[in-house]
Amino acid sequence: MKITLWGVRGSIPTSTPETKMYGGNTSCVQIESDDTLLILDAGTGIQHIHFNDNLSHRRIDILLTHLHNDHIQGLGFFKPLFNQDAEVHIWGPASQTQTLRARLGRYFAPPFSPIYFREFSCKLILHEISNESFDIGSINVMANFILHPGPTFGFRVMAEGKVFAYIPDHEPALGSKGLIENPDWLSGSQIVKNADLLLHDAQFTAEEYAAKQGWGHCSMEDALKYASILNVQHLLLAHHDPDRTDSELDRLYHHLKESQTSDMPFAMAVEGSEIIL
Amino acid sequence: MPYPIEIILNRQLADCLAIPVFITDTTGNLLFYNEPAEEILGERYEDTGEMPVEKWSTIFKSKDESGQLLDPEELPLVKTLNNQLPYFKTFWIESLRGKSEKISVSSYPIIGRTGVFMGAVAIFWRPSDE
Numbered sequence: 001m002k003i004t005l006w007g008v009r010g011s012i013p014t015s016t017p018e019t020k021m022y023g024g025n026t027s028c029v030q031i032e033s034d035d036t037l038l039i040l041d042a043g044t045g046i047q048h049i050h051f052n053d054n055l056s057h058r059r060i061d062i063l064l065t066h067l068h069n070d071h072i073q074g075l076g077f078f079k080p081l082f083n084q085d086a087e088v089h090i091w092g093p094a095s096q097t098q099t100l101r102a103r104l105g106r107y108f109a110p111p112f113s114p115i116y117f118r119e120f121s122c123k124l125i126l127h128e129i130s131n132e133s134f135d136i137g138s139i140n141v142m143a144n145f146i147l148h149p150g151p152t153f154g155f156r157v158m159a160e161g162k163v164f165a166y167i168p169d170h171e172p173a174l175g176s177k178g179l180i181e182n183p184d185w186l187s188g189s190q191i192v193k194n195a196d197l198l199l200h201d202a203q204f205t206a207e208e209y210a211a212k213q214g215w216g217h218c219s220m221e222d223a224l225k226y227a228s229i230l231n232v233q234h235l236l237l238a239h240h241d242p243d244r245t246d247s248e249l250d251r252l253y254h255h256l257k258e259s260q261t262s263d264m265p266f267a268m269a270v271e272g273s274e275i276i277l
Numbered sequence: 278m279p280y281p282i283e284i285i286l287n288r289q290l291a292d293c294l295a296i297p298v299f300i301t302d303t304t305g306n307l308l309f310y311n312e313p314a315e316e317i318l319g320e321r322y323e324d325t326g327e328m329p330v331e332k333w334s335t336i337f338k339s340k341d342e343s344g345q346l347l348d349p350e351e352l353p354l355v356k357t358l359n360n361q362l363p364y365f366k367t368f369w370i371e372s373l374r375g376k377s378e379k380i381s382v383s384s385y386p387i388i389g390r391t392g393v394f395m396g397a398v399a400i401f402w403r404p405s406d407e
């Protein structure tokens with residue numbers, strides 16, 4: 001399974017020289033296994049994904065963890081949506097009030113967008129999902145709702161005997177006592193447990209999180225603890241705060257490394273990096 | 278078995294409240310009770326963890342104003358578990374130590390955005406709290 005990180009920034013893209021090394025594009029991860037291609041989230045990072053005119057992958061599956069702007073902002077710029085030879089499947093959280101098409105359609109319409117949803121000329125198939133598992137080609141995906149404002153998924157992606165867990169937006173420590181150190185009482189534990197690699201929200205420091213509880217995100221310290229409780233093999237800290245410079249991320253990484261109590265390997269996610277599981 | 282986020286959120290809310298809160302699964306097994314509820318049960322969650330319905334339902338007796346034992350089917354939490362609807366009732370409870378106390382109970386079902394019934398919550402109010 002090949003994993004490419006095309007966007008690891010949180011909330012809003014950045015383009016300053018000070019954020020160039022870790023990258024400024026918002027959430028988007030590409031996964032390839034055999035002939036299957038998945039794209040997790042359609043943040044601005046999706047603009048990096050190019051296909052030739054013949055579309056080596058005729059079918060493309062885009063799995064949206066949720067519909068916050070930083071996870072769908074790149075969708076309207078994804079060229080296969082305008083290619084009538086392409087078959088694009090978009091998977092997103094079901095709602096009891098509106099269809100996925102209706103909710104995405106609110107974004108792809110004036111005044112927010114010059115392009116209407118109906119103008120996508122590819123063969124477009126929408127899938128509304130709930131807590132469930134499903135196969136896409138050679139890849140199995142488990143989706144579970146996790147703690148974040150609005151219906152939001154974590155995805156457990158399984159292929160070639162490996163597990164990649166993806167939870168870019170998550171507040172597992174929400175509550176007066178913070179993280180509950182029992183996997184049964186941890187949001188997303190089914191997605192994350194024993195994963196070979198976890199990409200997890202780490203937007204805040206512990207100090208920042210104290211002032212931003214309920215915003216739907218996680219501190220770096222809690223992300224490390226969470227991954228350790230759930231026996232993750234490798235952790236990537238992501239959804240970097242848009243104000244966080246490269247040098248600050250480096251400094252925070254070293255600080256976390258010095259204070260880490262487990263021996264679980266971890267790193268700050270870097271845009272453009274490729275990982276083979 | 279990991280709990281769904283709807284149960285986890287109810288626990289986190291209960292942890293923040295000053296009133297006794299009990300959270301059960303769909304069959305009445307006690308999944309969590311907060312610190313104010315520990316006072317009513319005479320047990321600490323840290324010590325007991327989850328409790329099967331057969332155990333925790335015998336810790337106190339429910340009675341009416343004349344001291345007659347109530348049919349369990351009349352209790353708000355049991356009705357919520359049976360019908361997946363909210364209920365409210367005021368009655369008396371007597372602990373194993375013989376202490377009697379007037380109590381009001383509100384109960385509601387936990388039905389998440391998937392539409393699946395996941396459990397129930399009972400909130401105990403002392404008359405002075407009302």
